[in-house]
Amino acid sequence: LGQRPNQQLAVFSPMKSFARSLTKIHEVYGGEVARLCDIVRQEILFDSVHDLCQCLEALKSDQEIFVLSIKDTMTRDDAAQESGGVRHVKINFRISNKVTRGLGV
DSSP, rough: OOTTTOOOOOEEEEOOOHHHHHHHHHSSSOOOOOGOOOOOOOOEOOOHHHHHHHHHHHHHHOOEEEEEEEOOOSSTTTHHHTTTOOOOEEEEEEEOSSHHHHHHH
């Protein structure tokens, strides 16, 4: 990232734990296991909103990516208070290609 010398472009986050996954399945999704969609998580940092928009357009145009949900805290007035000033866009998506279909995911 241009102006921030010690930042990384991609941050590899840990997978959601088995215990947290079970809790979410029961408390949020009413036992519907197929609704759990955020087990593997990654973070990408951008220098500008323009760069973020280019990434979103690339995801949108990729035939193997199916966007499931988008949560945008960039435009909400109360988002800064909720997140300690950090603004982000969370995207849940599914990759469907020969490899993922072969794995049954």
